[in-house]
Each structure stands twice: as structure tokens, then as C-alpha cells.
Amino acid sequence: MADRDFSSPGVRDLLRLADLPLFTPERAELNSHKLVGFDSRDIRARPFNLLRSSLSKKLKESGFRLVGLTSATPAAGKSYLSLNLASSLARVAEQPVFLVDLDIRRASVAEEIGLTLDRGIESFLEGEADDLAALGRHVDGSELGIFPAVRRKRNTAELLASERFAQMIDIFRNRSDAAIILFDLPPAFASDDAMISLELLDGYVLVVDSGKTTRKHVEDVLAVLHPTPCVGTILNRYSGGFADSYGYGYGGPDYGKYYDPS
Template identity: 50%
Template structure:
């Protein structure tokens, strides 16, 4: 593995306008239900509501680096991270960066139908010198995506490396006021989420209705303690209870069937 980047003095400013511009694949965006870019799409409403509450906390609590994780696999966390980032990029005055840190099963690029060469994993393993080689500016938006290739090694080694510290430092100190959303692995998939969230300002927990047990949720949040939980999102829920954001839970199934 290459040597970690030595100090913040060597970190270059990472600005949206300096990144390569790419065009998402329309078919992939449609088939994967990426609706956060389009406020006229009624399916984007849950993400708009979530965005509003999160944006308020970003300002009031000066939060900028947010992880998205889940207590169980296949809960829809990447789907939520992509749509939330897209929704934020439409209204914030500053850019939104979406970083795929699910190094074993990253799918952010697939959700958007984006082809790429260099990924976050390549940077963490020292195969890429700069995050400028990784970041992709989504055409016509204020969103940048940092995709990842899957890694065959123990991904915790990459997360625990000095390169990860430099990635976080770059996102925190050298991106202006950009808001950064990190798509993390599920908490119990490995220890990547636990290691990652300790460097962030907080996280959002995605709960899969009917699959994630109350015990799994409690244990997952205990694992991430004391990092602040900024909210929970109950996915695939068909009831009428309120979620932690104060809105009716994001009933994605009913939105898609309409």
C-alpha cells in the first residue's frame, strides 16, 4: 500500500467546478427510481421533506459531513443517499458531494448509470494521488459523486488508513462549505461504518420495515455511539406513524404504485 498523504499542507482545494463533468444515464436513473433531481416528480416528496429538516440542522448545528447507514442489509440506504444528495443539491447554495464508502458493495455509480475509472477505493489504497481524479460533477447540477470500485481485501484496512483521514480532512477543510453525504455499509456488515462515522458529524439510520428488528436497531445505534444520530428513516413502511423527522414515514411503495 502506498504511503499516506503526509499533511494538510499538501492537500489541494477540491471544488465542484474543477471536476470532470458527466451525464447520468437516463434509463438507469428512471429504473432505479432516482427522483431527487426532479421536484415535479411526486415521488420526490419524501426526500424534499427530509432535505428540509436536514438542511435546517446543517445550518443551526454547523453539520457538514453526514453518513447514511442501516442496521440490516438491503434496507435501501444507497437509494436514500443518492436521492437525498440529489435533493439537497437542488436547494443548497453550496455544492453537495456524495461519497461512496461502501467499499465492498458500492453502487452509487450504478444507481446513476455513470461509468468511471478511478474510485474512492483506488484513492484509499494509494493508487490515485488526488480526489480530483475520482470526483465527477453531475452535469447541470451542484452535485459531485465520488464512486468506488469494490475491494477484495479487508476494507477496514482502507478505512483505518491515513488516506481515509486525508479524505475526511479534504472534505471538511478544502471543499469550501460543501455538504458531504457518505454512503456507508450496514453497521453489522463489517466494522467500516463504525470506523467511518467517528470522523463524521453525524449519521442517518435507514430502517427496513418488517425486516430490521428493534434489537438490531438498538444494537446498531449503540455501536455508533457517541456519534449523533441525525434521524431515522423507516423504509417500505405502509402505516401512518410519524418518523423521527416529524413527517409521515417515507412510504416509497405507495408513491411508486401511484
């Protein structure tokens, strides 16, 4: 990336959270999609707080900043986890956290958070917009910036393999004020979009759907996405252990009291 010059009159010198249009999510939308990462007092946010600590440590050790979230197959809860993890990270990060929707065929991040838009990052990739800040949203009351996408059914691989995509990644990597940039990627086996995207990212987190994702799925994803490093895995929809004596998870008897309003 260092040998490319992506400077152009239409691109800001620095992509700052403060320059993104402000967006205030409706509480009803957050509740309906179970987006609990914004609320530190919500007991359901505890697993995401633990995830953010583990991920932050690994990113600091590796020096990674640009990390994708993917899964083997669709409907593994990837976008839900991306939003909750990003919002949880933003609550403790010294610098802003950005979340970018690269699952352009599905483009669900905007819908999950209750955002209606006419254009998103696909407009930048298609050459219809040059100002990334105008395409993002600053979530009111947080240090989180979201860069949603509007759904495109065709030519997504071409968009992600383009010079415009490389330019966008260069902006996020070298000309943004975000400490961590998470990318909601397509499922690894749905198309080659995730594989193409990861060529320019630092690593990825694999979302494993308990009871559906097989060991063979995991092995195949690791092989297909090699040599991009797998930062870690998240086991989603795991039902065992959440009501044990330690109260680890949703509504346990001991930890639950810690989150009660004082």
C-alpha cells in the first residue's frame, strides 16, 4: 500500500469521526435487533465486553487495526456480532472505532441499527462519491462511526477488487482517526468477496454458529483464507454454560447483581 498514491482533490486529508453526519438510533430499533453493546449496564452486553477485551489484547500484540468478521455460511449472526462488538469496543477505546459493511450483497448493518439511506460505501467503490465521511454516520453519544452499504446483487467482486477499494482501505488505514476498523464481511463460502477483501486487511475473526458450523467448515475456511491471519473465533448461539454457578452469560445469579442499577 505504501507505494500507491491515492491523493485526489475530493478526498479529505483525514477521515475523522467528528466529520461524519450524526445519527441517533431509536431505542426500539436497538432493542428489536438486540444491539446491547451500547449499554454498559445491560447484562446482555457482558459477553461482548469480554470479547472486546480479548480482541483488543490480540490486536495490540499483533499491531493489527483493520480486521474483518466472517463466517463459513450465511445466517451465523455475523452482522449482529459485528455491531455489538464494535459498539462495545467504542465504549472503552481511546480513539474512535469504525465499522464498515463490506457484505454488499446483503448490506444489513444499516437495517440492523435502523438507518435508512440512499447511498453508502458502494457509491465510493462505484466512483459516484469521493467523500467517505459523507457516507458514514457518527452514532450519537458514542465513539463509533458506521459506514453502511446499500445492497448490490451483482459485480460485488469487481468492486472489492478495484483500485477504488484499495483507495478506501488506504484511507481507513493511513488517513483516519480510528483506533480499530472492523469490517462486516460476507460469508467465506457464499462468494469470493471475503477472500478478495481480506487481501488488504490485517486479519479476520471467524464466527462459528454452534450446532451448524462443522469442524470441516472451520478447516476449509482457514485454508481458503490463508495466508490472512485468523485473529480468533467467536462461538455464537452456544447454549451451554450460560446458567452455571458462576453466572457467566445472560442473567446469572452472581454477575447479574453487578449490573443492577445503583
